Amino acid sequence: MSDSQFYAPQRQSVTGVLLIFATALYQIIRNFWAVGVYLLIMDPNPKIIFFSGMGLAVLLIGTLGYSILYYLKFQFYVDKEKSSFILEKGVFNSDVVNIPFSKIQQVNFRRNILQRAIGVYSVVIDTAGSNDKEVEIKALSKEKADILAGLLMDLSTQEKEETTESLSEDDLERPKASATEWEYKLDVLTLLKLGLTSNYLRGLSILLAFYFTVRSQLSYSEEFPVEVPYAVITEIFSTIVLILILLVVGMIITVVETFIKYYDLHILKNRAGLQVEMGLRNNTKVNLKSRRVQLLQEVTNPIHQRLNLYQLKVSLASSRDDLIKDQIKIPGLSREVVTKVKDYFYGREFKETNRILPHQILLWRMISISIFPLIAAVIVLFIFMPDVPRFQIGVGAGILITGIAVFQYFYFKTICLSVSEDFLMKSSGIWNRKKHYLEMYKLQSVSVSQPVWHKKRGLVNITFHSAGGDISYPLVYEEEILPVMNYILFRIESTSKPWM
Template sequence: MPEYDFSKPQRQSGIGLILIFTTVLYHLVRNLWVIIVYFLVREVSQRTLLLATLGVIVVLFLSLLYSIAAFFKFKFHIDQENREFVLQKGVFSSDVINVPFSKIQQVNFKRNLLQRVIGVYSIVIETAGSQQKEVEIKALSQDKANELSEQLMSLKHSEEVEETSEDEIPGTNNRTPKWHFKVGVPTLLKLGLTSNYLRGVAIIITFYFTLREQFMLEDTLPIEIPNQSFVGTGSLVFILILLLIGMFITIAETVIKYYDLNLKRYSDALQVEMGLRTNTRVSLKENRVQLFEVVTNPLQQWLDLYQLKLSLASSENDLKKSQIKIPGLPPNIISEVKDFFFKTEVTEKTFLVPHKIYLLRKISRGMIPAVIGLLAAYFYQEMLSFAFIGGILSLYVVLLTVYNFFYYRRLKLSVSDEFLVKYSGIWNRRQQYIEMYRLQSISIQQPIWYKRRGLVNLTFHSAAGDIRFPVLRISEVQPLINYLLYKIESTSKEWM
């Protein structure tokens, strides 16, 4: 591998200009797609078409000039004297980003389809403690990207420890993994078939009504199926086709997003690589993962398919941000990953469950639509069949009660010497693990209507987000709170 002198300002690969230009065009199309669709569905005069063509040519020329300027303005280098990585970019205004080596969390690789075609890599430098969460260099050759990654991680490591053997340096790519697991296409197809494909249906419906409203296509895209009753055969066929299309979208989305998913376990890191449209490679160290979540549903559990959600340390107070999702894993791989991140065995000793008033509150809140429906049926009996509406609402109440009962039965908090584990969910069943020494603080909320009964809601705060647990007796959880506060204050372990 050739050596590069990153102490001098470097530019991206020359072929990366194609990537910059294509990215600019992509953002233009994304923002102006409504105008493009308008020209496709409406008849326009030749004069309008000519003016539009001239406008497109001007936009393409200006985009090319902007891309060339952005390419030459984009520079980066390693400043050994000030112990930081420096990146300069900007066309109309110059933006200089200085990332101290100690603030670098990890260096990841990304490649979309265009980057694969033109043979370049994208380097993403994740940082901590700054508004600029990520620093990205989008067009580097493979050798240059690998060497930059290794140098940055070595410099970061030298800030943390004084002596480290060569085979323990993070970021090296020539090590042999302890174990390797790959999720194949058949497994991804099973995941797509057993996932919630109503999201795909929602995408279709949203796109349909967006076209209808934006371009006033009420006649072309009617809101109802003509000459069919709601319970007619045509409507049922339409709903079935809609569900099949939604299933196809969900399967395609799953395969594209997680294609060629690989897990490699090294001595100091877990490497995750996945993606067809955007290929991402992330190296996870044990101290970066704050929350460990296992998700499955009954169908996927029957197929031995589980999804891991690893929440990383972040300044964002949201579990969905800075989260790595790894689906399609069997139980033995889940155990292997858990053993890597948790040096202590998870032994569950005590279980806390919400007070029964939580179940009554959820059922009573769900009753509000039923009450409104009954009132509407009573006052508009001429337009609505009171018996028919009453039957539907009775079924709704039964389903509501059964659903909330099983949701309540599933919700529990496990407490051991070193771990908190929250169990929740009926269809999507979740287990959220957090080591006690990683907790930042604990919040106690007590609404006025809880005070007389001595009930509280608890929120456990970590650097990767919050875990909330509702309606517990203060007399039962006070010893736990005291113990957790003691663990937070007395631990000497590095939580990040």
């Protein structure tokens, strides 16, 4: 099948009528479900049932007719003369959407359960500076969807790059063959391990609830009794069983959520870019180009690191109002796959040339912000409830404050801004260890702020702005960061590579 067919008006797959009808039917059910419940519960007379049935039949026939008309009116094509992708739609009011090739950022595929059942794909075209999807073609065969996506991305690239001199080095060195270079599939066992070792807060909260429940049951008197009453033992046993059930249920929920989101995760690297496909209920397929990647975040923790599981979060160019929309989370990757993905995105290793650490004032600020609510709560408790056991509460608060201070100290020691010839990398985290990578030439601006109370010490807060999000770094010496800023601004101005 040739891509020349898209230069003439095209319609969706014929099965798209079924998809349009099912979508409209779902909306009808949402709006009129109360009527159906009324007819089932109230046992109305036959006349009401007859007219309700007639009304339902007319509504269904009208919906089917509307679906057919919508299908016939929905047309799309490529207009080379206008350098645009054109979409025409609408039954009662005609709507024409014109998207210039230069505005096209991504062409992605999505499928829900119904689309899987009828064998069609939804093609979503994202454009620069848009909060919402500009165009979604909901019913194309896989072959036509692949051809259309490839054609639009090629035309978008040609529009942005008029000569080969403006191509990035990665594009020039890219092999001409379209064969698969490497691929990775997340198997069921790895997905299960990912689900079982995720969402620790849910399990921790249940365990804390278990501890305090048992403690309250055993603390019914000031002195621990020699013999615990049978009723208390029964209640404690019931609580233990309930907690175990909650733990198992919580674990099952986490595993199910993980399977629904990331089932059949498949990464394919070829000449077209890096294709990422995942999802059971809502299947998503995204084609990532290295130059469109603005920010890359690598996340792991001690348990996942032991299991050789890493997560990447890719941030693409997006509007400032909706940065989350263009963030793609890819979990369950081995260290080898993470290295391959970073090699494609950046083509070179990160070699640190300079390291910048925050001032110790940041540590004291973190500790103060963390313990202030606790200290305030204890003071209020002592003032308004004088009968509370002050010693026990004081000891507990002291232990908690010490734990918070120790945690913040070790967290502070992990905060680091590393600079290389081409990259910025921010590291942080004790349990969830995060690394943010940002290429210098993709920076849009660098902002520096200095509160009055830090002026004497010469401390500033710095923020690096990109189209995919910001990296903030607080409380560094101005004299230490200025040479780095000057170098970064020089790299931004002296680089002509396209960043979108």
